[in-house]
Amino acid sequence: MKDRDIWIKLLKEKYPTKQAVCREIINLTAIINLPKGTEHFMSDIHGEYEAFLHIMNNCSGVIREKVRMLFSETLSVREQQEICTLIYYPREVMNRKRNLNELSEDWYRLMLNYLLELAKMVSSKYTRSKVRRALPKEFGDIIDELLHFMPDEDDNQIRYHRQILDTIIGIENSEEFIVALAELIKRLAVDHLHIVGDIFDRGGDADKILDLLMEYHSLDIEWGNHDILWMGAACGNEASIATVVKNNMKYNNIQILESGYGISLRSLVLFGENTYPELEVMEAAQKALSIILFKLEGQTILRHPEYNMQDRLLLDKIDYENKTVVSQQITYAMKDTDFPTVDREHPYELTEGEQKVIQDLKFSFLNSHRLQKHVDFLFEKGCMYKRYNENLLYHGCIPLDEQGNFDGMEIDGNTYMGREYLDYAERMVRKVRKGEAGQDEIDFMWYLWTGKKSPLCGRNIKTFERTFIQDKTAWKEPTDPYYKFYHTEKTCNMILREFGLFSPLSHIINGHTPVKTVEGEEPVRANGKLIVIDGGFSQAYHKTTGIAGYTLIYNSHGMRIKAHQPFESVEKVLEENKDIESTSTMFETEKDRIMVGDTDEGKEIKEEIQMLKKLLEVYRGK
Known part of the structure; x- marks a missing residue:
């Protein structure tokens, strides 16, 4: 049987009628005309769990930006930050308020309405089917109704919406519902996460970071x-x-060995x-x-x-x-x-x-069930390098000689x-x-x-x-010539072509070497072709870099680098609504908004549409 006959047969099994084919073509065509999802890039986490958790919870400041965008004209800065803190740590916030006797039906109703408005906003660039898949099972149908209700001339939908919230509050289910909405908002704020290497060492909680990553909805890891x-x-x-x-032992982190991995x-x-x-x-x-x-x-x-x-x-x-x-x-x-x-x-x-x-x-390493589970995850989600939406991601370097050749x-x-x-x-x-x-x-x-x-x-x-050796001149560690040549656009283009990337919009996303911001170094190099996102998450690097980590956000409007100041503690966030201080630099803005059709996923969808159109011709007897 010819290849064409094989895939026609397979498609017929999935789409047994002409109308089923038409429905899927309409659906896929709509998807490729939506804005691309937000990609979040992080690297060199080095076991710093609390800072990592907070950056994950605030999505590198994306949550705060969305809250500001939605509520800047109606809520004070403090009120906006209270909403952010609730989204970051919903259970902790409500436990704290309970201890202070600050929980009330009015507070629940207010927060539920705020979170629903925000959930509507962050879900607006996804198909309804994708949002449904992201909904928590316990409240999926209810949240779906609340997100998509439309006011009518008799206000029936508004009364229906109000009655749902009154019932949630009346049966004392508000807290679980708030937790579900907070998790949904965080999930929809970032569509895909890239970890560009070095989860382990220096900080002592890499095991907790991996536990968190194993629950994440969509990610890849460059080793x-x-x-x-x-x-x-x-x-x-x-x-x-x-x-x-x-x-x-050097970094006084033996607890990860003994308690974390046994x-x-x-x-x-x-x-x-x-x-x-x-x-x-x-x-x-x-x-x-x-x-x-x-x-x-x-x-x-x-x-x-x-x-x-x-x-x-x-x-x-x-x-x-x-x-x-x-x-x-x-x-x-x-x-x-x-x-x-x-x-x-x-x-x-x-x-x-x-x-x-x-x-x-x-024997201990080979028989540590938890370590082996984490390493299996690193093999499943990880790789030496990744090509993703016309960008090249790797942790270390592409070895070069003294002349700049491979x-x-x-x-x-x-x-x-x-x-x-x-x-x-x-x-x-x-x-x-x-x-x-x-x-x-x-x-x-x-x-x-x-x-x-x-x-x-x-x-x-x-x-x-x-x-x-006491003499520190013996400690100097010569680096690969790559780190000299990667400042040049010519070298970066050579590397991108080597990996099959020819778009003028392609970039190299690199970790591994901390950017010494305190000495004037910049993360964006080679005329924007290479971005180094190791800004020193690890506390051991804070004096060297002058900051506490870079992250990168790539959404439908372009790319921006986020520089983060040291994270104090979760307790500080809860007590004072104090977020990580971050500065955002937009270094590449797209003239036209990037749509799903411009991404790797979009290319696959377009190929599927073409195959479905051929199947439609078969059904029509052409």
Whole structure:
């Protein structure tokens, strides 16, 4: 059977009559002439749950803008902010008001009417069927009626509307209804969420962030180097496991390991105590783990000369008598050379005790149900890069050489660079998760975290130097030439073409490197072709960036970057209706409003319309 006959047969099964085909053509044609939904871009969240939750709740300020647009002439600024806070944290607001005896039927009625007006506004650019799918099951039919009632000459609809609200209040169901409306407003305010990498590390609540994301209605994730590190650890890569534990001990976040994921550090702590009895317990554990890590990294580098990371082999470069180490042909004084577990003849071999520590940790990582569930989610929703509505999204970099040309890796006689390199990397990562990988693929997950030419890393990390060398000149981490050339429009256009994007409206959306706003750096680069949205969500970066994160909003009117100030606390929001202070910069305004028909979804719908028109011809006997 020919391809055309196959799809005609399939379409007939779905649309068995001529009228069914006509109805769907009318429906799809209407959809492509609606404004495109709002896309929300975030990156480098780094475990900062409270700030992330608030940005999600206020949709990077979109909720506040909608409230202002609707109520600026009828409500004070304070009243508008009270509505916003109710939408962000409905249960918390009502609990607080209950404790203060501030809840009343009049308050419920007022808030219900305000929220319904706002829900009408944010639902106006979607089809009724799409809004219905977004409605909470418990109140779906009722909210649908309230959103779409129209006044008539006898005011029957108004009385009907009032009676529904009176009944909701009378049977004491107002609070649940307010929660449902608040969630609907937030869901419709943003149509799709992009997380451009690095959910994990530094902050201690990445697990809570992933729980939240798993409930989100529509999103994609571009893996960051910290994400791939945890993914590698969850897949059993021992160097990745040691790095994850070291990072979280360094940032005093062991609660995510022990409480969040049930990963026991007991074996490590006991080993550290026995090996370094003169040190405080956690300091001893961290030192013991550092040596285990550098041994495991060394073993990986020795297995893979193609990684070109021999400069990271430093355990064999230590002069114990003079307490120095040679790095990059320079001799540096070391802060510490008391390493009783390092065999000077075979410095990269684990002792029996170290082997037990890493095997115990590996068992915990592989058997953490919650971690494995989160990593499965990262594989399901994540990728190395994403093309979406003519934009290219990736976390780190596209490796370049010193002349600005594509660079990459030579593996098994094949050279991978540009898009082909990222596609290769994703294939290797997915093979590991499927259990189809050998040691090479498992090692490659660690390389993606830290390798010189890793598209997720883009710099030469100096973990050993930062741990054991006092002289900070040894800490400098050279970056890939990409970070020099990505300021030029020529380079960005070259990258966009490499990934099949030729539209003058295409952009690169990039994370990974914090924008040092305090030093005058700007997130929009290369004449608007590249936007870096890492503004430093993590508290550890606030002094470096001068702000507390960038997000990007792309709606039917164009693109704007949002710069956010540090988030104080949920309690502050509830007490004072104090939102995150944000500034919005519109850097690209579309002359004509962007419609669904201009998006990736719209292109698919147009193809479906054409197929349906061919089926209509069949039904008409043409």
